[in-house]
Amino acid sequence: MVDDMKNIRRPALIALTAALAVGVSACGESDPAPGDGATTTSSAAQTSDETSAGETSSGATSETAPASSSGSDTWHTAIEAAEQEADGTAYEIDDQDDDETWEVDVAKGKTSSEVQIAADGTVRGEDDTDLDDDDRAGLAAAKITLVEAIEAALEEADGSLDDAELEEEGGKHFWQVTVDTADRTEVEVRVDVTSGTATVEPDDDNTDDD
Known part of the structure; x- marks a missing residue:
């Protein structure tokens, strides 16, 4: 009798053990391991942050890209410094x-x-003389400044400033501006003292002597 009961209990225990093993296995598959969810969330957040940072960096770069420069403007600084130093009106400039x-x-x-002006606007010296009558008459006739005349000339002839001054021909005053071009040639530009109209003068060296 005892042997019969043992024989009955053994299959029952085996079946119960198998059922418990299946249940534990199912729970292990359905429930994520501790930290899995946090890892996934953290990874997604990091990816999002990196994308946002990349987009912000790209936008800042495009907005702060340096503008191209058409050339040196130290002449402008020099004129301002000289006029302030001498307390007058500039009418001639030369980069000798x-x-x-x-x-x-x-x-x-x-x-x-x-007035001698360094590239950084520092005054290096100053010499005073009598103002020439022609220059005085030219200044009286001028409706545009030396700075405006140079700007007009540089728009007409692409290059950098060499010198500019008041000139007179046939009783008519004008600004004479010399521009150094990229191919190292000099271009003379005449600027009307009243209208500011700039005209490139013919190159005498290229004129035929027929």
Whole structure:
């Protein structure tokens, strides 16, 4: 009798053990391991942050890209510095040494001050002389400034400023601006003192002598 009961219990225990094993296995498959969800969420958040950072960086780069420059404007700084130093009106500028150290002539009353200006706008020296009658008459006739005349000339002839001054021909005053081009040639531009119209003068070297 005892042997019969043992024989009955053994299959029952085996069946119960198998059922428990299947249940534990099913629970293991359905429930994620601790930390799996956090890892997935963290990875997604990191990817999103990296994408946003990349987009922001790209936008900032496009917005802050440096603008192209058409050339040096140290002549403009030199004129402003010379006019402030001599307290007058600039009517001539020259880069004699081609090193962007400028000599600027400034008129004040009957006096002309030649002011030497470094490339950074520093005043290096100043010499005073009497203002020439022709220059005085040219300044009286001029409706545009030296700066405006140079800007008009540089729009007409692509290059950098070499010198500019007041000139007179046949009783008519004008601004004479010399521009150094990229191929190292000089172009003379005449600028009307009243209208500001700029005209490139013919190159005498290329004129036929027929």
